[in-house]
Amino acid sequence: MTSEGTAQTDAAGAQSADSTVGSAIQEDDSSEALFDSVVSGYWDVLSGHPALFVVFALFGAVRAGVYVVRSAVEIPQHDVSVPLQGTFSVDLALLPTGPSLAHPLPGTFRGLVPELLAVYALTTVAWLLALTLAVGVVAWRTAPGTDGWLPPRRRLAHLGGFVVVAQILTIPLLDGFLSGFVLTTILTLVAVYLITRLFIAPVTIVRDGRGLRSGIAWSWRATRQTWPLFVVFVLAFGLVRYWITGIPLSLVVDATVPVRASVGTALVGSAYAVLLCVAYDIVATNYDEPSR
């Protein structure tokens, strides 16, 4: 499936120059025009690649499977549900992971029998692999001029590294780890800023063939001017992710988690992945790499 022979360009932003979204943006466009281009480009990508839903539905199935396996072997999981945090809260994510489902408490692993630690590790690897593949497929398929479904393996490996690092660094954002309005608000604002500066890194890793560190560095530089444009989208997705965690009721959360994993990941995960790609197109088009 992977098309190693496909003609790729490693030049920064070269692919995005052909993008339907990026090409519509001019240097003197106002912020309002940029915002409109995000929305229009978003729907262009979604309508042009309906199969992306299937990709994230499969990723959702993996997430549901991971939840079911951990529940079956009775590894404690703290189910996430809306009523615990109130009606309005944002569940931020750097990567398109879909809605939050459940997570362990910090003390869950102390004393856990080794076999169950192995089960936890294996299921974590499974869902990180699935996330890497899903993001890789979306970033690759939505780029003009690419063949096949999967990017080259080297790019996938770098993307996998990014996914692992991102998931580790976002652990403090898990439900229940933060408390207090002021601390939560401050950390949320910091997280939004960091996400908008870094969330196109996985796309440039896949499309431009950048390594892990250079992809992060490029994303940081390229979004210096445009990051405020995406704040509202990141927050909106955070709110939608949070609300989906409460469907239908926390009282029957055990039974609904696998359904929420599959459906929520297919809908929200794929939509957020498309947002990353559209954001990349816009940023790459409007960013002039300084000459060294």
Next chain:
Amino acid sequence: MSRLSRRSLLVGAGGILGSGAGCLSLPDRSTFEPADWPQVQADAGKTNYSSTPGPVADAEVAWRQPFDALDTGFYASLFLVDGTVYVGSNAVRRSYFSPAGFTGDIGALYGVDATSGDIQFRVPNVDAVYGVAGTRTYTDGVVLAGQTEGGAPRRHDEDRTLGLNPSGGVAAQRWNVQRPAPHGWRGARPGDSITVADGTWFYCPSGEPATVRAVDVDDGRKRWTRRLDATGRPTLLADSERVVVAVDGDDEGATLHVFDHDGTTVERIDVQDSTDAPAQLALRDGSITRVSVAEQVRVTSHDAQTLGQTWQETLNVDGRSNAHLAVSPEYVVAVVGQRRDETLGNEWEYPTILLGLDRESGELRWRTDMEIGETRIVRTLAIGNRTVYVGTERGSVLAFALADGTERWRIESERTVSDDFEPIGELVESLVVGDGRVYLWDGSSLIALEEP
């Protein structure tokens, strides 16, 4: 796909299969050592019995560990597992004794070294402690506890149940689930509405009619809930096969219910006796022992599966209604005395009676009229393999031979000039017997007694 990829695939699949095979033979922490006392009344059957001895010929204070719980309204739950004595608040009792008057640091679980009395760890923000449960998931078991997020007035929708690491430390919580917590009732003894067996925590939350919840101790998930057709004060017992729920009504007698561990109702009977005080029950070796006190002390035994009565013994005990029960493999031991509210305007005319009955036949083996003077309100009863221990108000502990009821030793506390009691505080709660010692809570300190 390259050869390396296929090999990686095979290695990965092998790892998954290996882990799956490992899951089939997980270590089991469902049983405890003979010296352990993992639940409030010793075990799932509330036998108040340890197969290991306590002090036999005589006793003295081995150590005392004071806690910052200055109000005697702090009633502690004690457990003994793997050489650690667990001390935590018993919220069931606490909720009925002027909660506004509490002072000190009571919202915590403490682990105390059983040998030295030193505090090993402290887990904060724990409002009630219910027992130590064996699990499949954790090699050292799980401490079952409760937490109330809101302040007074207490709201049950803010209750949380916790599974804690038995060795404390940072991040002690293994699971934390929002759900109604166990509830007590007036006259309840610590742990009456709670029991743990075979990796399942059974308990009754508040509300009428009585409801039984079953919670998996491994991960805190609910297994089932059953609403009973009975209203009153529930007592839960369990063994490896069944759960027994006794519901004492205020006027109309009691009901006994038997469930399988999966919640299937096996049997239910009505027990017709009207008592002022709730009956005491214990489950051992497939038999339920029940002690109720009204005009007479009535001790009955029921088959735990069919609930059919196997024997009954009655004795006249005018004026007493405070009963405690302990059951060894051979003996049913009951102590019957007065309640506190029966002492008002009363000159203590009725002695407290200690009874020993044959567990198989119900035959009265011995009877001892206890001479406990001013301290005749009995608070707790426990038995080791050879000795019966009775704890009373005014800080006294008495020991009797299990075989014939003769007194072996006693520690009687005396009031000091500062109006305290020495060597044991104002009350004796939650006797725990294990490995040659007796541990007790005296209202503000954990005390260990041992043979000199």
